[in-house]
Amino acid sequence: MTNIEPDTVQEEAEPELPQVVQGRRRWTKALSFKNIGAIYTFIVLIIIFSFWAPKTFPTYTTVAQVLNENSITGLMALSLIIPLSAGVFDLSIGYSLGLCNVLVAHLIVGDNMSPLVAIVLTLVCALGIGLLNAIVVVVFKIDSLIATLATGSLLLAGITIVAGQTEIVGPGLSNGVFEEIGNLGIHGIDLPVFYMLVVAFIIWFVLERTVGGRQLYASGYNPDASRLAGIPVNRLRFISLIVSALVAGGIAGICVTSQIAAGSATVGPPYLLNAFAAAFLGATQLRQGRFNPWGTLIAVLLLGAGTTGLALANTPSWAPSVFTGVVLLVALGITRAERRASL
Amino acid sequence: MKPRLWLDRRPAVQPKPVAGRTETAERGLRLENVSKSFSDRLVLRNVDLDVQPREIHGLVGQNGSGKSTIIKILAGYHSPDEGSRAWMHGEPFELGSVLEGHRIGLRFVHQDLALILPMSAMDNVAMGGGYVRGPVAGINWEKQRALTQKALDRFGVSLPDLDAPLSSVAPVERTAVAIVRALAGWEEDDGVLVLDEPTASLPSSEVERLHDIVRDVSAQGAGVIYVSHRLDDVLAVAHRITVLRDGVKVGTFARSELDAGQLARLMVGRRIVRTRRPPPAPETRQPVLRTEGLSARWLRGVDLEVYRGEVVGIAGVLGSGREELPYVLASSASVPVAGRILLDGKELPSGSPRNAYRLGVAFLPADRIREASIGQLTMRENLTIAGLDRISSASVINGGEERNVVNYWMNRVDVVPKEPEQLLPTFSGGNQQKVILARLLSLSPRLLVLAEPTAGVDIGAREALYDVLRLEVIERQLTVIVASSDIQDLVALCQRIVVLNEGHVTCELADSEISESSILHAMEGLAPSELD
Numbered sequence: 001m002t003n004i005e006p007d008t009v010q011e012e013a014e015p016e017l018p019q020v021v022q023g024r025r026r027w028t029k030a031l032s033f034k035n036i037g038a039i040y041t042f043i044v045l046i047i048i049f050s051f052w053a054p055k056t057f058p059t060y061t062t063v064a065q066v067l068n069e070n071s072i073t074g075l076m077a078l079s080l081i082i083p084l085s086a087g088v089f090d091l092s093i094g095y096s097l098g099l100c101n102v103l104v105a106h107l108i109v110g111d112n113m114s115p116l117v118a119i120v121l122t123l124v125c126a127l128g129i130g131l132l133n134a135i136v137v138v139v140f141k142i143d144s145l146i147a148t149l150a151t152g153s154l155l156l157a158g159i160t161i162v163a164g165q166t167e168i169v170g171p172g173l174s175n176g177v178f179e180e181i182g183n184l185g186i187h188g189i190d191l192p193v194f195y196m197l198v199v200a201f202i203i204w205f206v207l208e209r210t211v212g213g214r215q216l217y218a219s220g221y222n223p224d225a226s227r228l229a230g231i232p233v234n235r236l237r238f239i240s241l242i243v244s245a246l247v248a249g250g251i252a253g254i255c256v257t258s259q260i261a262a263g264s265a266t267v268g269p270p271y272l273l274n275a276f277a278a279a280f281l282g283a284t285q286l287r288q289g290r291f292n293p294w295g296t297l298i299a300v301l302l303l304g305a306g307t308t309g310l311a312l313a314n315t316p317s318w319a320p321s322v323f324t325g326v327v328l329l330v331a332l333g334i335t336r337a338e339r340r341a342s343l
Numbered sequence: 344m345k346p347r348l349w350l351d352r353r354p355a356v357q358p359k360p361v362a363g364r365t366e367t368a369e370r371g372l373r374l375e376n377v378s379k380s381f382s383d384r385l386v387l388r389n390v391d392l393d394v395q396p397r398e399i400h401g402l403v404g405q406n407g408s409g410k411s412t413i414i415k416i417l418a419g420y421h422s423p424d425e426g427s428r429a430w431m432h433g434e435p436f437e438l439g440s441v442l443e444g445h446r447i448g449l450r451f452v453h454q455d456l457a458l459i460l461p462m463s464a465m466d467n468v469a470m471g472g473g474y475v476r477g478p479v480a481g482i483n484w485e486k487q488r489a490l491t492q493k494a495l496d497r498f499g500v501s502l503p504d505l506d507a508p509l510s511s512v513a514p515v516e517r518t519a520v521a522i523v524r525a526l527a528g529w530e531e532d533d534g535v536l537v538l539d540e541p542t543a544s545l546p547s548s549e550v551e552r553l554h555d556i557v558r559d560v561s562a563q564g565a566g567v568i569y570v571s572h573r574l575d576d577v578l579a580v581a582h583r584i585t586v587l588r589d590g591v592k593v594g595t596f597a598r599s600e601l602d603a604g605q606l607a608r609l610m611v612g613r614r615i616v617r618t619r620r621p622p623p624a625p626e627t628r629q630p631v632l633r634t635e636g637l638s639a640r641w642l643r644g645v646d647l648e649v650y651r652g653e654v655v656g657i658a659g660v661l662g663s664g665r666e667e668l669p670y671v672l673a674s675s676a677s678v679p680v681a682g683r684i685l686l687d688g689k690e691l692p693s694g695s696p697r698n699a700y701r702l703g704v705a706f707l708p709a710d711r712i713r714e715a716s717i718g719q720l721t722m723r724e725n726l727t728i729a730g731l732d733r734i735s736s737a738s739v740i741n742g743g744e745e746r747n748v749v750n751y752w753m754n755r756v757d758v759v760p761k762e763p764e765q766l767l768p769t770f771s772g773g774n775q776q777k778v779i780l781a782r783l784l785s786l787s788p789r790l791l792v793l794a795e796p797t798a799g800v801d802i803g804a805r806e807a808l809y810d811v812l813r814l815e816v817i818e819r820q821l822t823v824i825v826a827s828s829d830i831q832d833l834v835a836l837c838q839r840i841v842v843l844n845e846g847h848v849t850c851e852l853a854d855s856e857i858s859e860s861s862i863l864h865a866m867e868g869l870a871p872s873e874l875d
Contacts (some may be wrong), residue, residue, distance in 0.1 A: 211731040211738045218728050221719040228675050228708050228715065229729040229782070230700030289719065 037334060038285050038295070041327070042302045049309035056312045064188040070304035071192035072256045076275035077282070077296045078199050079247035083240040084279055084291045085207060086233075087220035088137060088144040090241060093248035093275060095155035096129045098268020100253025102163035105263025108178060109170035115178040123250045129155065130245030134238040144241075159265050168263035182258030192255045199247060200293040207292065212236065217290060248275075277328055278303060284335040303327060369433040371395040371566050372449070372535045377427040377438070379412050387412045387423075390592045392585055394535050394566040399557060401581030401598075402570045405610055405773075405801035409590040410570060414539055417568075418451050419444050432533070448534025450525040454543055456517060460510040464502050464520050465491045467509060472527030494523045498559045515549035519556055526560070535566040542576050543799060546661035546828060554580045572801050573829075574603045586610055611803050631822045632672070632790055637682035641667045643846030644682070649790070649824060654816055656837030657826035658862050663843040666709065669794040669826040673706030674699035686789060700729065703789030707779060707796060715779045716767050723749045723763035726778050730786045752781035756811045773804020780808065784815055791815075791823045797832055809835050830859050842866055 033040060050058040076093060083090045100122050107118035129151070136147045172178065184191050207213035218226045219233040227233050252271075257263055281303070282296030283289055306327065307320040372394040379387040387409040394400045404410040415421045422439030429438045431447040438444075458467050465484075468491045475486040491505055500519040502512060509517050518541055525536060538557065542550050557580055561567045571577045577584060584601060586593040586609045593609050601609075632649040641664035649655050659665030670676040672684060675696045684691040686702050699706065708714035717725055726749050727734060734744040749763050756777040758770070767775055776796070783791060796812075797805045813836070815821040825836055833840055840857055842850040842865040850865040 209739055211735050211740060214724060214728065214731060214740065218717050218720060218724075222713075222717045224713055225708075225715050225717050226728075228673075228696050228706060230697045231728070232697055 034335075035288070036285055036298075037331065038281065038298050038302050041331075042298070042305065045302070045306055045309065049305075049313065053309065053312040053314075057309055060188070062308065062312070064185075066301065066305050066308050067193045068185075068188075068190045069308070070300050071190065071196045072252050072259070073271060073274050073278065073304065074196040074297055074300045075192070075199060075252040075255065076248055076271045077278035077300055078196065078203060078293055079244045079252065080275055080279045081203055081207070081282075081291045081293055081296060082216065082243045083144075083237075084283075085213075085220050086216045086237050086240040087223060088237050088240060089148060090133060090244040090248075091145065091148040091272065092129070092133060092152035092155055093244055094269040094272030095152040095159065096126060096245050096249035096268070097253045097256065097271055098159045098265065099129065099155045099162070100126055100249040101257045101267045102159050102168060102263040102265065104254055104257050105168040105170075105173060106162050108172040109168050109263075112172070115172070115176070118178075119254055122254060123246070126246050126249030126253065127242065129249055130242030133245060134241040137241060138234050138238045148241075156269075159268070163263055163265045165265070169261065173257065173263075174261040178258055179261060180258070182255045190259075192259065195251060195255065196297070199251065200297055203293040212239075216240065274300075274303070274324075277324065281328055281331050284331050289335070369430065370533070371398070371432065373430045374413075374438075375428045375430075377413065377416065377429070378424040379409075379416060379421060379427075380424055385590060387416075387590045390587070390590075392592070392595075394568055396533055396564055396566050397561050398583065399561050399567045399569055399581050401577035401584035402568055402587070403572070403574070403577055403584060403606065403610055404587035405572075405803050408587040408610070408801075410587050411539075412590075413587070414451075414537060414568075414570060417444060417449055417537060418453075431535075448529065449537065450529060450534060451537045452518070452521045452525050452539065452541060454540040456521040458509055458517055458521055458524075460517075461508050463506045463508060464495070464512075465505050467520050468494060468524045468527055471524035491523075494527060495519070497563070498523065498556045500556065513549065514545050515552045518545065518553055522556060522560065526565075533564050535568060536560055537568045537570070539570045540572065540799075541569070542571055542573055548660050550576060550579075572799070574606050578603060578606065610801075631687060632824075633685040633688075634672070635683045635685070637668075637671055637680065637684065638846070639664075639667055639671050639676055639680045640678045641846050642671065642843075645843070645846070645848055647841065647848070649822060651822050652816060652820040653839065654812075654823040654825065654837050656833035656840040657824065657843065658830070658833055658840055658866050659843035660866050661828075662845070663866070664846045665826055665828070665843050666794070668843065669706065669792045669824065670708070672790075672824060673704050673792045675706060675708070700786070703786075705729070705783035705786050705788035705791050707783060707791075707793045709794040709798060711772075711776060711779065711799065716775055718766065718768045720767060721764050722753075722758065722767050722770065722778055725767045726752060726763075726782050726785070729782050733786075748785060752785050755814075756781045756784070757807060771801075771804070773800045773807065776800050776804070776808060777811065780811060784811075784821075787819070789822065791821055793823065793825045793827075795827055795829070796825060797827070797829055805831075812836060830862050833857070833862055834859055840865075 029035060046058070056062065076097065079093055080090060103125055104118050104122040107113045107121060108115060113121075132154075133148055133151050136142055136151060137144045140147075180191075182190065182192055207216065215226065215231045216236050218229070218231055219236050223233050253268075256267060260267070278299040279291060279296050281299035282293075283291045285295030285298055286292055287295060303324055306323045310319045310323060372392075374390065374392040377387060377390045377392070378385065390409065390413060392400075392402075392413070402410055402413070412421065416423050416427075416438050419439055419441035427438055429436055431449075434447070436443055436447050459470070465487055469487065472490075474482045475490060477483040488505055495502060498519060500516065500523070502516060502520075509520060522536070522538070541553055541557075545553060557567055557569065569577060569581055578598065578601065581598055583595055583597055584606065585595040586606070588610060629651055630648045631651050632647065634645060634647045637645040637647075641662060643664070645664070645668065647655075657665055657668055667676065671680050671693070673696060674684075674691055674693050676693070680693040684693070686704065689702065691702055691704070692698055696706065712718070717728065720728070723745070727745055730748070731740060734741050734748055746763075753761050753763065758774050758777050758781070767778060770778065776799075780796075797808060800808065812821075812823060816823060823836070825832055827833055834857060837857065838854045840852040840862060841848055842852065842862070844850075844866075852861055852865060
């Protein structure tokens with residue numbers, strides 16, 4: 001005799017909780033400190049700075065300034081989301097940005113190219129950087145942390161070859177179409193802010209709504225299980241490194257060149273750490289430990305607003321660094337503690 | 344040396360209470376009234392337990408019975424609720440503290456052993472007891488070696504090379520090193536060693552050696568708490584057995600009072616029905632899978648034919664190729680494979696799990712945590728991850744369809760609780776396995792290949808998994824290959840069993856010939872005529 005009763009097993013889904021209860025539960029969860037702690041911190045921060053620097057901080061100018069100043073960092077942090085989700089590091093993004101910065105400046109100023117041609121060639125260069133990283137990491141199977149550190153060093157050599165020790169400046173950069181890419185604005189908010197939002201939206205859509213996005217997360221969390229479940233882990237990782245180079249080098253690189261109207265060897269590398277900080281802080285927000293674009297943007301703006309506020313409040317010049325460090329440690333510490341408590 | 348004394352709850356002669364202290368002559372570990380609740384959910388209710396010196400005390404229960412909770416309380420990971428009390432050798436101690444537990448002589452070997460595999464036995468043992476220092480600084484390797492050798496000798500363990508990384512030694516030897524490490528620096532031998540699922544990752548051929556080691560440990564004076572979900576395992580080694588169910592102690596029984604059936608009933612609380620389905624009708628004899636001369640690291644030319652609607656078992660001892668064959672069939676082997684695999688007559692290229700899935704082979708790997716579950720994804724995401732193509736258009740996932748698929752399968756395989764948005768590891772082992780199985784079944788595969796389908800799954804859930812598979816076989820003519828070191832799996836599910844020996848098919852058992860003893864005999868390479 002079998003103890004299977006097909007009739008009971010085949011039954012359709014049993015009635016679920018009433019929609020209202022489910023909805024309420026979802027909202028309490030969505031609004032918990034654990035989920036959006038950075039937003040609460042953000043609000044507290046705004047209140048503090050509004051009292052501390054009442055004339056300068058709570059103004060539209062400051063809002064626009066924070067957005068504009070952090071759009072490149074935002075793009076850089078976003079460029080990391082896809083590879084980090086797939087479980088690979090790209091430490092070369094700072095140098096990708098740097099190389100594309102001096103390259104597009106050199107092509108326009110040194111070679112007198114039209115901005116369009118220069119931009120296309122720069123995008124091709126970014127694609128090349130992505131391919132290099134992808135081949136080294138995926139085909140030659142070198143650990144991504146080391147591999148992209150090494151390719152970053154090669155890119156640094158490229159930066160020095162193109163720019164030397166001088167800063168590339170010229171009318172082609174500070175006038176006309178190219179200048180508008182990074183500086184044209186709507187009500188004081190520059191175009192790169194909108195690029196950043198568009199990129200964030202695309203990444204969000206890919207990660208949350210598409211087959212590739214779901215598989216990307218799976219590959220990052222458990223590559224062995226993903227491979228055995230028929231997911232093309234290597235292909236996803238390959239693509240993810242091309243995406244990071246295109247976003248960091250191509251989009252952010254061209255924007256930053258237009259914003260500062262110059263190409264210089266010193267531009268790229270400092271973005272690396274801030275981008276990583278924001279990506280990891282962003283992962284603690286909204287999606288319970290998953291790298292995600294909106295959490296990342298919240299993190300970028302939280303860190304950016306704090307830094308700007310401290311500057312407006314005339315604090316010493318070391319204060320912003322302390323602020324960034326403390327916010328990161330506290331945020332990651334709280335997340336860790338909560339995760340332990342929930343076990 | 345047969346232990347009898349501790350079959351009674353108290354020593355035969357009750358010592359007279361001395362002023363201020365009672366039962367000074369009491370030896371061993373005693374727990375009383377231990378409860379544990381997690382935010383209003385009571386997972387352990389008023390459990391008593393006592394472990395005498397020289398006793399091997401089996402602790403059994405299904406997932407969710409409170410078995411792991413009590414171990415975690417002893418290990419100091421959880422603090423018990425108010426009112427829980429504990430004594431070691433008559434001296435009260437505080438539960439829920441790692442240091443306190445260590446001080447009074449509790450030692451643990453957890454399921455994953457927590458060894459550092461790239462390092463040697465010497466280094467691993469030194470992690471427990473510390474290194475022997477040299478005269479000035481550094482480590483006195485001579486003495487360290489002698490010390491390690493001595494510690495291993497005590498339990499009759501011999502390693503060919505103390506300097507070899509542990510990754511190169513047999514699993515049972517790793518377990519032995521983990522035990523020796525846990526006991527390092529434990530001179531008096533009168534504490535209690537807790538072994539949590541020590542045989543979970545051991546091939547059945549090595550279980551007996553582990554039992555010998557455990558008996559040695561207890562013979563030298565220690566009490567042993569032996570946690571296992573394999574009933575034959577506990578019955579073979581334990582003197583007394585405590586059964587937990589739903590957070591409550593069912594009872595403590597002397598080994599002699601129990602057999603496997605009774606023990607299973609005590610754990611489950613209901614009678615287990617074992618059934619198999621008859622083989623499919625002959626008119627459907629169209630081979631779904633055919634292999635020709637499959638060879639890999641262990642396999643030495645395996646020819647198989649598997650028919651539609653058939654459940655074929657693969658049996659064999661460790662090293663027979665039984666572990667390797669399912670990976671090879673699912674194109675998931677990490678070594679080069681020779682020979683041909685034909686699925687519905689089409690050749691399956693080797694080395695690409697993705698291609699195997701495309702052609703209709705769904706595969707359940709042996710190690711759920713490492714190879715199947717994706718811990719940071721939710722139950723819903725885990726369930727649909729292999730079949731996203733079926734619920735998406737132009738690579739965009741259709742959320743409504745995904746929910747339908749999840750609801751359907753969640754109910755069909757009966758995952759509990761029905762919370763698709765919870766992360767997979769929050770479910771019990773058996774329910775995780777159901778989710779992974781649902782992931783595969785939702786692909787409507789031509790061929791389902793299972794490796795160790797019930798590893799780390801308790802009895803009740805095991806039956807449920809069998810039922811799920813039987814249902815698919817009956818209703819959908821699913822073709823299944825089950826490779827398992829657990830003979831129960833094979834007996835419960837299979838209509839035909841292929842036995843491997845040293846990489847060759849040495850024997851095939853038809854439906855009517857299948858029994859635990861016939862499989863065991865065939866695995867050991869005995870002729871059927873030697874069967875009684």
